[in-house]
Amino acid sequence: MGVRVNVRGDDDVHLSGEVTCEERRTELETVLHEVAPGVRVHNDVRVADTREPARREDLR
Known part of the structure; x- marks a missing residue:
């Protein structure tokens, strides 16, 4: 992830980019506000779905 x-x-x-959970996405914004309190943050980070597939995929 990046x-x-x-x-x-x-x-x-x-x-922008991807993280593994919503908490990480929120932490990015929190840390950014701590380091640079006057900035306006546009958070377009997506949460990637890292769950196991529900069923096996047939590639035929």
Whole structure:
């Protein structure tokens, strides 16, 4: 999984990419606000579905 951080101007930060759970997605924004309290965060990070498949896939 990976996250990209793009800084635009002095106060806009865009997050994109994938994480494994909603808690990680929220933590990214929390840490960013702690490190740079005046920034506006646009959080486009997706939560990836890492569950086991419900059934076997037939590739024929």
